[in-house]
Amino acid sequence: MEDSTPLVTFYDIAFGPPMAETTCAPNPWKARYALNAKAVPYKTTWVPMLDISKVRLAMGVPAARKFADGSDYHTLPMITDSSTDSIVGDSFDIAIHMQTHYADSGVKDLFPPQKLDYVFEHDLAIFAPLSGRDEGVCGDYVRFNHNVDAAFSAHVMLMAHGLPFDSVSGDDVRAEFARRAGVPTWDDLAVRGEKRGVLWVGGWLKFMKGTLTSDEWEEARTWHDGVFGRLFDALEKYAEVH
Ligand SMILES: N[C@@H](CCC(=O)N[C@@H](CS)C(=O)NCC(=O)O)C(=O)O
Numbered sequence: 001m002e003d004s005t006p007l008v009t010f011y012d013i014a015f016g017p018p019m020a021e022t023t024c025a026p027n028p029w030k031a032r033y034a035l036n037a038k039a040v041p042y043k044t045t046w047v048p049m050l051d052i053s054k055v056r057l058a059m060g061v062p063a064a065r066k067f068a069d070g071s072d073y074h075t076l077p078m079i080t081d082s083s084t085d086s087i088v089g090d091s092f093d094i095a096i097h098m099q100t101h102y103a104d105s106g107v108k109d110l111f112p113p114q115k116l117d118y119v120f121e122h123d124l125a126i127f128a129p130l131s132g133r134d135e136g137v138c139g140d141y142v143r144f145n146h147n148v149d150a151a152f153s154a155h156v157m158l159m160a161h162g163l164p165f166d167s168v169s170g171d172d173v174r175a176e177f178a179r180r181a182g183v184p185t186w187d188d189l190a191v192r193g194e195k196r197g198v199l200w201v202g203g204w205l206k207f208m209k210g211t212l213t214s215d216e217w218e219e220a221r222t223w224h225d226g227v228f229g230r231l232f233d234a235l236e237k238y239a240e241v242h
Helices: 026-037 049-058 091-101 139-153 170-181 198-211 214-238
Strands: 008-014 042-048 076-079 087-090
Touching: 008 026, 008 049, 026 139, 026 198, 026 214, 042 049, 049 170, 076 091, 076 214, 087 091, 091 139, 139 198, 198 214
Parallel strands: 008 042
Antiparallel strands: 008 076, 076 087
């Protein structure tokens, strides 16, 4: 993999340096796991959070998500793939793209048939609804991904205070999140202290590891008889940042 010319450019969110260590946005991580599992050479382009709209719009990529008011919410991940001359701007679509165009490479099947019946049954009140998508392709995985996103998104503010923002732009990003949530400041938003199917969960575990203190993360690894810790460790072989 090291000697190949990257066919794919992978756009991920830049947190503070060193980016390869602080990267923790869950949806980009899902896509990175898919790229690495498929052993497809790629190179990361780090995009500052407040530049995502500009970058996507310049490349003519429609928003993959909407804000609650219906306006476009420009997000990452996104890839360009020169071997197929395509741009793909959603983590689930990236996994499908990898499976479709690199079927015989790396892990053979990113979507093996299996029981995926986890359901998150609570209402989710967040500033931007989760992306809806057609369940026609890989429907079990679409539903599973949606329910996993809902469960973790419901608790995101318990971890957001630890987001490893860049020291220069961090305050602007925090202000933007407060604006979206309709609260005066970031401190009103972030809650501190008390207050194969697996890659869809793994993206969120990277977010937890990137945002929680090391003591909190070590504790989270033990939850549910240590299933999060075991799953995270099993995915480390696909966690290289190129
Ligand atoms: N449905 C999209 C959702 C992507 C998404 O929500 N990305 C978040 C990071 S996990 C983002 O780009 N946030 C940028 C922002 O909030 O400004 C996907 O799966 O790719």
